[in-house]
Amino acid sequence: MVTRDWNYDQLIGPTPSVVIPTTSVAIPTTAEDDMQKFRWGESTESTRVKFIYLSQLKLRDSNSFYTLLVRNMSEITPLIYTPTVGEACVEYSQIYRNPEGLFVSILDKGSISSVVRNWPKPHSQARITVITDGSRILGLGDLGVNGMPISIGKLSLYIAGAGIHPDSTIPICLDLGTNNERNLSDPLYLGLKRRRSSEKEMTEFMQELMEALSTTFPRLLVQFEDFSTDNAFKYLEMFRHSYKVFNDDIQGTGGVVLSGFTNAARIASKDPNSTCPNLGDHKVLFLGAGSAGIGGLSEDEARERIWTVDSKGIVVHGKPGLAEHKKYFARRDMSLNDVLPRSLVDIVRLIKPTALLGLSTIRNAFTKEVVEAMSELNERPIIFPLSNPVHLSECDYSDAVEWSKGKVVFASGSPFPKYQYEGRTYEPGQGNNMYIFPGLGLGTILCHASEVTDSMVNASAISLADSVSQDEKADGLIYPRLHRIRDISVEIALGTIRAAQRAGVANAPKLTTMDDDQLRDYIRCKQWLPADGTSKL
Numbered sequence: 001m002v003t004r005d006w007n008y009d010q011l012i013g014p015t016p017s018v019v020i021p022t023t024s025v026a027i028p029t030t031a032e033d034d035m036q037k038f039r040w041g042e043s044t045e046s047t048r049v050k051f052i053y054l055s056q057l058k059l060r061d062s063n064s065f066y067t068l069l070v071r072n073m074s075e076i077t078p079l080i081y082t083p084t085v086g087e088a089c090v091e092y093s094q095i096y097r098n099p100e101g102l103f104v105s106i107l108d109k110g111s112i113s114s115v116v117r118n119w120p121k122p123h124s125q126a127r128i129t130v131i132t133d134g135s136r137i138l139g140l141g142d143l144g145v146n147g148m149p150i151s152i153g154k155l156s157l158y159i160a161g162a163g164i165h166p167d168s169t170i171p172i173c174l175d176l177g178t179n180n181e182r183n184l185s186d187p188l189y190l191g192l193k194r195r196r197s198s199e200k201e202m203t204e205f206m207q208e209l210m211e212a213l214s215t216t217f218p219r220l221l222v223q224f225e226d227f228s229t230d231n232a233f234k235y236l237e238m239f240r241h242s243y244k245v246f247n248d249d250i251q252g253t254g255g256v257v258l259s260g261f262t263n264a265a266r267i268a269s270k271d272p273n274s275t276c277p278n279l280g281d282h283k284v285l286f287l288g289a290g291s292a293g294i295g296g297l298s299e300d301e302a303r304e305r306i307w308t309v310d311s312k313g314i315v316v317h318g319k320p321g322l323a324e325h326k327k328y329f330a331r332r333d334m335s336l337n338d339v340l341p342r343s344l345v346d347i348v349r350l351i352k353p354t355a356l357l358g359l360s361t362i363r364n365a366f367t368k369e370v371v372e373a374m375s376e377l378n379e380r381p382i383i384f385p386l387s388n389p390v391h392l393s394e395c396d397y398s399d400a401v402e403w404s405k406g407k408v409v410f411a412s413g414s415p416f417p418k419y420q421y422e423g424r425t426y427e428p429g430q431g432n433n434m435y436i437f438p439g440l441g442l443g444t445i446l447c448h449a450s451e452v453t454d455s456m457v458n459a460s461a462i463s464l465a466d467s468v469s470q471d472e473k474a475d476g477l478i479y480p481r482l483h484r485i486r487d488i489s490v491e492i493a494l495g496t497i498r499a500a501q502r503a504g505v506a507n508a509p510k511l512t513t514m515d516d517d518q519l520r521d522y523i524r525c526k527q528w529l530p531a532d533g534t535s536k537l
C-alpha cells in the first residue's frame with residue numbers, strides 16, 4: 001500500500017479563520033526564528049506545514065490570504081516562494097491537495113486548444129500566465145510536474161506585489177515527461193511516467209500551445225519560468241517577436257542583477273548617490289554560465305568587463321562544442337592553449353574582479369579563501385551568491401561578513417537574516433527576479449505592449465535601482481526593502497511603459513498623453529487590493 005509521508009489531518013477541516021487586524025499580522029513563530037531555520041535550507045516540518053496552510057487559506061479565503069501577504073511581504077514571501085517553495089516542489093506529488101493551475105500534457109498535443117479552454121475563470125480577464133516545464137526548478141533540477149508551485153508562487157507575487165487581479169492569472173505546468181528517476185519510480189508522482197519528449201516533439205507542442213493561448217486569451221502575457229537553459233533561450237528567441245512573452249530567468253534575472261550591481265558600484269565608488277557610477281572600472285566574474293548567468297547583460301562594453309566560468313573553468317572562445325548561449329561572453333583574449341587556473345580562488349587572483357556573482361547551484365563555492373581574495377583586491381568586494389534555494393547558495397551571509405571583515409556588498413538569491421558583527425547590524429540584499437517581474441509584467445499589461453523588448457527590461461532595472469530610498473541607502477542596501485514592493489512595482493511599471501512607448505510597441509494611446517505623475521496615479525488606481533476586491537485588470 002502506498003502511504004503519504006506526512007499526516008495532514010490537522011489541515012483538513014473548516015475554512016481557517018484568520019482575523020486580519022489593521023496592523024501587521026503575527027504568524028505563529030517569529031520571522032527571525034524562521035529565517036534561522038531557512039539557513040542552509042533546513043526547511044522544517046513547521047515551514048512545510050505553513051506552506052500547506054497558506055495554500056489552503058488561499059483556496060478557501062483568498063482575500064484573507066492576500067491581505068496577509070500584502071501586509072507581511074517580508075515574512076510570508078519566504079514561505080510561499082524561495083526557499084520553501086523549493087521544498088514544496090520536491091514534495092508536490094506527496095502534498096498535493098487541490099487543483100490550483102492548469103497542467104498541459106504532451107498527450108494533449110493536437111488538442112491543446114480544447115484543454116486551455118477548460119480554464120474555469122473568465123477568458124477575457126486573463127492577463128498573465130507563468131509557464132514552467134519543470135525541467136530546471138530553482139537549482140533543484142528536473143522536477144517534472146512537481147514544478148507547478150513555482151508558477152503558483154510567482155503569480156502570488158504578481159497579485160500581492162504588483163496588484164494584478166487573482167482571476168487574471170493562470171499558473172501553467174507543462175507535462176513533457178521527466179528524466180528524474182525519483183519521479184519515474186514514485187507511485188505518487190502526479191505526472192507522466194515517461195522520459196522527456198524529443199526536441200522536435202517539444203517544439204511542435206510549444207508552437208501549438210502558444211497559438212492556443214493567444215487565441216483563447218487574447219490579452220495574455222506569457223512568462224516562461226525555469227525551463228532548462230537550452231530551451232529557455234530557444235523558446236524565448238522563437239516566440240519573442242510573435243507573442244507577448246519574456247523569460248524570467250534570462251531577462252528578469254538580468255534586470256535584477258544589473259540593478260543591484262549598479263547600486264553596489266555606487267557604494268564601492270563611495271558615492272551612493274551618484275547617478276552614474278563608472279561601471280567601466282569594474283570587472284565581473286560569473287560563476288555559472290547558464291540562463292541566469294548569461295541573460296540580460298548584452299552591451300558590447302560590458303562584454304569586455306565580464307568573465308564567465310562554467311564547470312570546466314573560464315569560458316574561452318573557440319572551445320569545441322561550446323554551447324551557443326556561452327559564446328557571446330567567451331573570452332577572446334585567452335586561448336585554449338593558455339594554461340588557465342581551474343580553482344575559483346586562482347581564477348579570482350588572475351582576473352582580479354571587483355564583483356563575483358554566483359549562478360552555479362554550487363553550495364559554498366565562495367569559500368573563505370575566495371572571499372578573502374576578493375577582500376584583498378577590493379575595498380568593498382561585491383559578492384552576489386544568487387543560486388536558489390538557500391541550501392544551494394554559493395555563500396552564507398554571516399560567512400561573507402566575517403570573512404570580508406564587514407566590507408562585503410552582498411545580495412543573495414534567497415533570503416538570509418541580518419547579521420551582527422563587531423557591534424554593528426549588517427543587512428543583506430535579496431537579488432531575486434521577484435523584484436523585477438511583477439512591475440515589468442504590470443507595465444507590459446497596462447500599455448497593451450505587443451512584445452517585451454530588451455529596452456523595457458533595461459528600463460525596469462533602472463527603475464528598480466532608482467527606487468532605493470535615502471534611508472535604505474544609509475543602511476547600505478542595494479535593493480529596496482520588500483515591504484515596499486507595490487510602490488516599487490509602480491515605478492518599474494512606469495519605466496516599462498515609457499520604454500515600450502519609445503520602442504513603438506505600446507498600444508494604449510491615452511497613456512502617452514499623461515505626464516509621469518499622472519501615469520503613476522493611473523497605475524496605482526489599476527492595482528488590485530484584496531480589501532476592496534474590485535476587478536481592475
Ligand SMILES: NC(=O)C1=CN([C@@H]2O[C@H](COP(=O)(O)OP(=O)(O)OC[C@H]3O[C@@H](n4cnc5c(N)ncnc54)[C@H](O)[C@@H]3O)[C@@H](O)[C@H]2O)C=CC1
Nearest residue numbers: 138139229288289290291292310311360387388413432433
Ligand atoms: N537570484 C535569482 O533571481 C535567480 C537565480 N537563479 C538560480 O541560478 C542557478 C542557475 O540557474 P541556470 O543558469 O538556469 O542553471 P544552469 O544549470 O543552466 O546553469 C548552471 C551553470 O553553473 C555551471 N556550473 C555547474 N557546476 C559548476 C562548477 N562546479 N563550477 C563552476 N560552474 C559550475 C554550469 O556549467 C552552468 O553553466 C539556479 O540555482 C537558479 O535558482 C536563476 C534565476 C534567477
Ligand SMILES: CC(=O)C(=O)O
Nearest residue numbers: 138226249388432433
Ligand atoms: C528566482 C528564480 O527564478 C530561480 O531561481 O529560478
Ligand SMILES: [Mg+2]
Nearest residue numbers: 225226248249
Ligand atoms: Mg526561475
